[in-house]
Structure formats: C-alpha cells, structure tokens
Amino acid sequence: MDQENNIGQKTTWTPEKSELAMIEGILEGSPDGIGVAVIRLDCGCHKMAAIDKNGEPASKVIMYRDRAESICDKCKEDDGSFMRVTTQFIYWVSPEPDAGTKEMVQEKVLGIKTH
Numbered sequence: 833m834d835q836e837n838n839i840g841q842k843t844t845w846t847p848e849k850s851e852l853a854m855i856e857g858i859l860e861g862s863p864d865g866i867g868v869a870v871i872r873l874d875c876g877c878h879k880m881a882a883i884d885k886n887g888e889p890a891s892k893v894i895m896y897r898d899r900a901e902s903i904c905d906k907c908k909e910d911d912g913s914f915m916r917v918t919t920q921f922i923y924w925v926s927p928e929p930d931a932g933t934k935e936m937v938q939e940k941v942l943g944i945k946t947h
C-alpha cells in the first residue's frame with residue numbers, strides 16, 4: 833500500500849536535474865515557499881508550483897517541457913489533467929517542516945493543484 837502511494841511519507845522522490853533547476857527558479861521568486869509541488873504527466877510535461885506553510889499556492893502554476901519551447905498540444909488542451917499524472921510529490925525546502933505540516937500541505941496541495 834505504502835509503495836503505491838506517491839505522496840506517502842515513506843516514499844521519497846528525488847527531482848531530476850532539470851526539475852531541480854526549475855524548482856530553484858520558482859523558489860527564488862517565491863520567498864514564502866516552503867516547498868514546490870512537482871507533477872509529472874504521462875506526455876513528458878511537468879507542472880510545478882511553490883507552496884506556502886498553509887498549503888496555499890506561493891507562486892503561479894508553471895508548466896514546461898524539457899528541451900521544448902512549449903508544452904505539448906495535449907497539455908494545451910487539458911491543462912495537464914489529473915488523469916494523466918504519473919508522479920506527484922512535494923520537494924521540501926530545507927529545513928523541512930514537521931510531519932503534521934507536511935501531511936496537511938500534501939493533502940491540500942495534491943487536491944488543489946492536480947485537478
């Protein structure tokens with residue numbers, strides 16, 4: 833069960849290099865961010881947004897595609913639908929918040945952001 837849960841406490845996801853560059857850029861522009869929600873879509877596009885300590889968006893939702901000038905046609909159509917999400921996790925800014933905050937934020941964010 834835990835293994836299948838992408839947002840579970842026991843599963844740690846590591847951002848890819850290209851994602852890390854985006855995360856750093858997003859956090860630079862979002863001083864209130866305590867983390868960044870990273871969503872990977874089945875088409876290869878990514879969706880990201882900084883999150884504040886209340887689980888509210890601390891930045892605009894950013895969508896991008898590696899080595900491409902724009903996101904794919906599918907994403908332009910459905911805005912990166914929740915149905916096509918393959919992986920989603922939150923990259924926490926160090927020092928990471930306590931477990932209770934993380935849980936609250938994860939629930940809130942992955943409900944709001946990934947529709």
Ligand SMILES: [Zn+2]
Nearest residue numbers: 875877904907
């Ligand atoms: Zn796409």
